Amino acid sequence: MERDTVAQSIRDRWTVGDTEDDQCDRIPQSRSNRDVADPATHLTRDPAHVPEQITYISPPPGASFSDTDFILVSLPPSTHPSASLHGQTSCLLRGGAYKHILATPGFPCAPTFPSSSSPVYIIAPSRHGLGLGMFATCDLEIGAHILTERPLTVTPTTIRMPVFAAELDRSNVRGEERRKAIMGEWERRFLDPVFNGMGKEEKEAFAGLANCHAEGECGMVLGVIRTNGFEVEGVREDEEDEGVDGEGGEYAGVCRDMCRANHRSFAIQFNLHSCSPSADRLFDVPSFSFQLRATRFIKAGEEISVSYCTVLDPAVERQSYLTSYGFTCTCTACLPPTHASDTRRALLRSSIDEIDDTFDEWLADPLLADDFVLKSSLRWIRVIEKEGxxxxxxxxxxxxxxxxxxxALGDEEGVMRYGRTLGLWWLGQSGREDMLKMGDVKYLRGRPDWGMRVWEEHVEE
Ligand SMILES: [Zn+2]
Structure with a gap:
């Protein structure tokens, strides 16, 4: 599925409770740039399905548990060398997700870090209003590795306490009161143990993070997760473990790195957002760590940004979505919001649907110019670059x-040029070095479609 569509479908889920009326103020979860995860979300309605207590705590290897059990565990295991070197993540996982992690090839392994000997960024006052921002200290190529961090916590984005919710319903507890009661109970039973599972230093770092829900809406632990959580891509439960609506099963990770400078992730993180971002986060399951990578060329001194919203949405929709983070975006695409920018983004979105047809038409029609597809996509790429x-x-x-x-044209030079950029794009999104083969002529020459549209002989006949 198109990633921006995924973003839409994922973020539409972030609700607490099982009726429309119980909608939580949605704290963002973006997939368009795979960020931020939130909160307290969807409540499954199948009481028999879900145990409402933690049934295993730090199961020893080989312990038996079901896919629906809640498990409190620190990862990677303390026996792995990277646990003492790079820290552990205090996790609340359901059995299905835990099994999935254990079965991930390469898990556990040490995280990889940027290869340069000194950091490629500094934290300094942001150019976008108050607070701090992250600035490149050198030119960064697309795909460049900016930083790596193992999260402090990983917890479900879905609250699963149907029995408790049913009790509230019987007691006629409704609306905001119900929502608060569910969040409070979830925190007390499930999240406090996650917090208590951290070491002293990690607890201090966690508690020092921003919390935009501090005014009694929920407790500290849930507040920090809702404010700072990023989607932990690749960690989820099996299909059959999802909530009754096929929702949930996703996890949020809380990191401290960007707040290390002064433990005010609020300011830093919020200034990290742009609707024309230059970087993206990814989660590497084997090393149980997040990576931040450049998604385009970043000039030395440029402020590094990621996106919390679906970037192809119109400005007014992006702003309305970002309101749930408690801030207004002041990026160049938003200040002032322009009809031209919105139009470009809408056209870009629809251009995706036309690519295959354009390509097939060109491939089959020798009367179309050789550069028909190239011209079309290069025109769109100029628009993409203009919009960042x-x-x-x-x-x-x-x-x-x-x-x-x-x-198809057997154009080695073109393949190297565009394939290299495509490989670097994938590297930035996935951390996979092997994607650089996209720019390898030898690899591409081996494809069955190599030279498929070399028509000269036919045209001359
Ligand atoms: Zn913006």
Whole structure:
């Protein structure tokens, strides 16, 4: 599925309770740039399905547990060398997700860090209003590794306490009171043990993070998770463990790194957002760590940004979504919001649907110019660059069209140029070095579609 569509579908889930009336103020969860996870979310309605207590605590290897048990565990295990070197994550997982992690090839392993000997960024006062921002200290190529961090906590984004919720219903507890009661109970039973599972230093770092829900709406632990959580991509439960609506099963990770400077992630994180972001986060399950990577070329001195929203949405929708974080975006696409920018983003979104048809038409029609596809996608890429949307999936789609066209034309130079950028784009999104093969002529020459649209002989006949 198109990633921006996934973002839409995921973020629409962030509700607490099981009726529309119980909608939580949605704290963002973006997939368009795979950030922020939130909160307290969807409540499954199947009472028999879910135990409402932690049934295993730090199960020893080989302990038996069911896919629906809640498990409190620190990862990677303390026996692994990277646990003492790079810390452990205090996790609340359901059995299905825990099994999935244990079965991930390579788990557990040490995280990889940026190769340069000194940090490629500094934390300094932001150029966008108050607070701190993150600035590149050198030119960063697309895909460049900016930082690595193992999260302090990983917890479900879905509250599963149907029995408790049913009790509230019987007692006629409704609306806001019900929502608060559910969050409070979830925190007391499930999240406090996660907090207590951390070491002293980690607890201090966690408690020092920003909490935009401090005014009695929920407790500290849930507040910090709702404010700072990032989606932990790749950690989820099996399909059959999802809530009754097929929702949930996702996890949020809380990191401290960006707040290390002064433990005010609030300011720093919020200034990290842009609707034309230059970086993206990814979660590497084997090393149980987040990576931040550049999604486009970042000049030395430039402020590094990620996106918390679906970047192809119109400005007014982005702002309304970002309100749940308690801030107004002041990026160049938002200040002032322009009809031209909105139009470009809408056209880019629809351009994705046309790529395959354009390509197929070109492949089958020798009367169309050789550079028909190249011209089309290069035109869109100029729009993408103008809007600073290289982090979006739309960029990948058009780069891919360029590579495919060059492959079909047997154009080695074109393949190297666009394939290299495509490989770096994938590196930035996935951390996978092997994606650089996209720019490898030898690899691409081996494809069955190499030279597929070399028509000269036919045209001359
Ligand atoms: Zn913006």
């Amino acid at each position: 949307l290289e982090a979006s999936d739309v960029y990948r789609h058009h780069l891919h069209a360029l590579v495919r066209a060059c492959v």
